[in-house]
Structures are given as structure tokens and as C-alpha cells.
Amino acid sequence: MRILNICAYTWAIGGPARIIYDHTTEVLKQGHQVDILSPMTPGEKMYPAPEGSRLIPCKRTTPISNFYREFSIEMYDFLKKNIQNYDIIHMHGIWHFGSLAPFLIPHNAALVITIHGLLDKWAVAHSKWKKDIVTALYQKRILGKADLIQINNTDEEEDVIRYLGYRPANMVIVPNGMKVSEYINLPEKGIFRKKHGISSEQQMILFMGRLNIKKGLDLLLPAFKEVYEKLPNAVLILAGPDDGYQSETEEFIRKNNLGERVKLVGMLTDTIKKEALSDADLFVLPSYSEGFSIAVLEAMTSRVPSLVSDRVGFGDYIKKYDAAYLTPLNSNGVAAGLLKILQDKKYADELKNRAFKMVTDNFDITVVANQLLEEYKKIKKM
Known part of the structure; x- marks a missing residue:
């Protein structure tokens, strides 16, 4: 099969780019062709x-793309x-031009849309006036015209049904996956801590994600302040690029004199990310809305x-396996969970063992990629 992915394929976009990368790696092994068409702003990484794949960057067309995400005449011309x-x-x-453009051009390809959590109640309410306009113009209609809507879980199924007002026949649940083998043998402990002046006695809490309000930073920061007052050896690492909430984060740190205890380290990739995971005592993501968090799986x-939170994209699996501390979306709940994990080693060990089993049972990319390929084969027209 000849497959074209359309996505803003940049480091800043986070999970979707990684999902495409891992899936493409598996698909190429089976002899399929994969291209990635990516609208981008000059300077984006x-x-x-x-x-074996081909990446085709297309410049966004400004100033229109400042209001209508990913609008690109260059991308349209390529298509x-x-x-x-x-x-x-x-x-x-x-909600963006990349998900509309293929519907505007005559062709015989099968059309697939992955929702990536963007119909979650929190996500829909964000910039609602823009989404109301897009909904009125075309969004509901093109979802109905797609040959396949990929969703990741039953929560997303409910989101799509609520948005459309019916359950589309073209919708299927296929979870995202990851390369489990890459995270089995991590770097030696202590490397990341040494780089950032964190001693072996300190308890290191790791957040990985864009610095965006939807990631629950407004809950995590006051929760960590409460934890630090009880566990003065605790340190919080915020690893991710600014996505609209860095200035608020820095202001909270200043006001509460947490400069030595909360460290902003920017986006971590490849080996450095694995060094951080190797040294972390706890991972935290109290998100309001996620399509499917690869960071949590990592x-x-x-x-x-x-x-x-149960909004990370596979809350149903987490509940089934009891694979994480599921926090309510308030700072007191986050603080209680952080303290529970940091103070109860037996509980922490049980959590991480159940979580590892959950991932290996359900989300290894070799299994998931084949599931999606089978769905492709069912809708292929030529």
C-alpha cells in the first residue's frame, strides 16, 4: 500500500509525531510505502x-494560518x-486545514482520520468560537464522509457520538502503540541527576509534556508546593517546550521561592529523555485532555x-490493571497521590509492575501497527 500521513510533524506537536514515527517503522518492514506531509512554520524543528519513508515539509501560508491552523497553499498544491x-x-x-484538504480534491484513495482526543469536552471548549465555525462549515460532514475514523478508546467513542449525534459505522477502536523494546534497558542511574544537580537522596518527580494549561500544570504546581512542605527532599522536573503556560509557571516558582526545587529543563529527547526516566522516582501527568499519551506509556x-488523570487516553486500561494512581482533577488530589507514591515504596513497586504488564499486553507497536494495517486493507479502494 502507498500511505500518506498528514500531520504537523514537528517536535513541538509531541505524541502524534512519535506515533507516526513508530507506526511507519513497522509498516515499512512489511513492504509498504509511507510519506509524511507536514505543514510547518519556518524555524520549527x-x-x-x-x-525508507519520505518527509515532505510544506510552508504554512500566513497570516491565514495564524487563525486557521496548518493552512498551506503549498500543501494543497502537493495534494x-x-x-x-x-x-x-x-x-x-x-479542526485544521490538513484534515480538510484531501476532501477538496477528486481521488480514489481511502480517507482515514485519527481524532487524537480533540473531541474531548475540555478540548472542544478551548477556542470554542473557532471550532463552532469549523463545525458549521464542514467538520461534522467530513467525519461522516471518511472511510475510517480511528479512535483510541471508549472515552473517545463517547466523544465522537456526542459530537456527531450518532455512532458512525466507519469508526473503529485501535489504540496507539510504542516500541516497548526501546525502554527495557535504560541508561545507568545518576546521569540526569548529575547534570541537573539532583542528589541521590532527593525524590525526583518527572513531568514530560508541553507546558500547556491542559496538561494540568495549574494543579501540579500548587500540589508540589504542598508536597515539598512535607517532603523537603522532593524536586519537580518540568520537561517540555513552552506551549502557552511557561510564564505562569515561572511566576508561580518565583512567588513561592521554589527555584531550587522546580526545574524547567526544556524538551527531552532520545537518550536524555531515557536518562531522566531512569532517574525518576515518580512520573506525573494530571492532564485535563489527551488523545493518547505516549509520555505516560514511556x-x-x-x-x-x-x-x-483518567483523561490520558487509556483510562479504561489503567483502571482494569490498576496501573497508576488516578488523581481527581484538583490540586489536593494530586498532592495526596504524589505523597502516597513517594512515601509508600511497596505501593509504588506494585503500581509500576502492573503498569509494565498493561503496556506489554496491549500497546506494543508490533501488535498495534498490524491492527491498523488490517483496517487499511478493509477500506482500500484500488
């Missing part, structure tokens, strides 16, 4: 493309000239006990 060369057009996300595969 592109995510690496797997060897117009090349869309007939593909069997599958896989669009990642909604932590769980690395055997780091985790505190998360």
Missing part, C-alpha cells in the same frame, strides 16, 4: 522520518498533483510509578 499516487490518506487530528514501560 521537524521530527525525524524513519529510514492536487500527487493525491492519485496514494491508496491511503491518513489525517491526524481535526514512563510505565520504564517502570516508573505514575500519577495521572
Whole structure:
């Protein structure tokens, strides 16, 4: 099959780029062709493309793209000239031009849309006026016209049904996956701590994600302040790029004199990210909304006990396996969970062991990639 993924394939976008990377790696092994079409702003850092695939960057067209995400005449022109060369057009996300453009051009490819959590109640309420406009113009109609809507879990199933007002026949649950083998053998402990002046006696809490309000930083920061007052050896690492909430984070740190205890280290990738996971005592993501958090899976595969909300994209699996401390979405609840994990080693060990089993049972990329390929085959038209 000839497959085209459409996504803002940059480091800043986070999980979706990693999901495409891992899935593409597996698909290429089976002899399929994969291209990645990515609208981008000059200066953005592109995510690496797997060897054997082709990455096609297209400049966003400003100032329109400042209001209508990913609008790119260059991308549209590429599709117009090349869309007939593909069997599958896989669009990642909604609300943006990349998920509309393939519907505007005649072709025989099968169209796939992955929701990536963007119909969650919290996500829909964010910039609601823009989404209301897009909904009125086309969004509901094109979801109904897609050959396949990929969702990751039953929560997303409910989100789609609520949005459309019916359950579309073209919707299927296929979870995202990750390369479990990459996180089995982590770097030696102590490397990350040494780089950032964290002693072996300190309890290191790791947050990995964009610095965005939806990640629950407004809950985590006051929760950590409460934890630090009771456990003065605790330190919080915030690893991720600014996505609208860094200035508020820095202001909270200043006001509460936490400069020595809360460290902003920017986005961590590859070996450095694994060094951080190797040294972490606890991983935290009290998110209001996630499509499917690869960061949580990475932590769980690395055997780091985790505190998360049930909105990370696979809350049903977490509940089934009792794989993490599921926090209510308030700072007191987050603080209670952090203290429980940091003060109860037996509980923390049980959490991380159950979480590892959950990931290996359900989310290894070799299994998940084949599930999605089978769905592609069912809808392929040529």
C-alpha cells in the first residue's frame, strides 16, 4: 500500500509525531510505502522520518494560518498533483486545514482520520468560537464522509457520538502503540541527576509534556508546593517546550521561592529523555485532555510509578490493571497521590509492575501497527 500521513510533524506537536514515527517503522518492514506531509512554520524543528519513508515539509501560508491552523497553499498544491499516487490518506487530528484538504480534491484513495482526543469536552471548549465555525462549515460532514475514523478508546467513542449525534459505522477502536523494546534497558542511574544537580537522596518527580494549561500544570504546581512542605527532599522536573503556560509557571516558582526545587529543563529527547526516566522516582501527568499519551506509556514501560488523570487516553486500561494512581482533577488530589507514591515504596513497586504488564499486553507497536494495517486493507479502494 502507498500511505500518506498528514500531520504537523514537528517536535513541538509531541505524541502524534512519535506515533507516526513508530507506526511507519513497522509498516515499512512489511513492504509498504509511507510519506509524511507536514505543514510547518519556518524555524520549527521537524521530527525525524524513519529510514525508507519520505518527509515532505510544506510552508504554512500566513497570516491565514495564524487563525486557521496548518493552512498551506503549498500543501494543497502537493495534494492536487500527487493525491492519485496514494491508496491511503491518513489525517491526524481535526479542526485544521490538513484534515480538510484531501476532501477538496477528486481521488480514489481511502480517507482515514485519527481524532487524537480533540473531541474531548475540555478540548472542544478551548477556542470554542473557532471550532463552532469549523463545525458549521464542514467538520461534522467530513467525519461522516471518511472511510475510517480511528479512535483510541471508549472515552473517545463517547466523544465522537456526542459530537456527531450518532455512532458512525466507519469508526473503529485501535489504540496507539510504542516500541516497548526501546525502554527495557535504560541508561545507568545518576546521569540526569548529575547534570541537573539532583542528589541521590532527593525524590525526583518527572513531568514530560508541553507546558500547556491542559496538561494540568495549574494543579501540579500548587500540589508540589504542598508536597515539598512535607517532603523537603522532593524536586519537580518540568520537561517540555513552552506551549502557552511557561510564564505562569515561572511566576508561580518565583512567588513561592521554589527555584531550587522546580526545574524547567526544556524538551527531552532520545537518550536524555531515557536518562531522566531512569532517574525518576515518580512520573506525573494530571492532564485535563489527551488523545493518547505516549509520555505516560514511556514512563510505565520504564517502570516508573505514575500519577495521572483518567483523561490520558487509556483510562479504561489503567483502571482494569490498576496501573497508576488516578488523581481527581484538583490540586489536593494530586498532592495526596504524589505523597502516597513517594512515601509508600511497596505501593509504588506494585503500581509500576502492573503498569509494565498493561503496556506489554496491549500497546506494543508490533501488535498495534498490524491492527491498523488490517483496517487499511478493509477500506482500500484500488
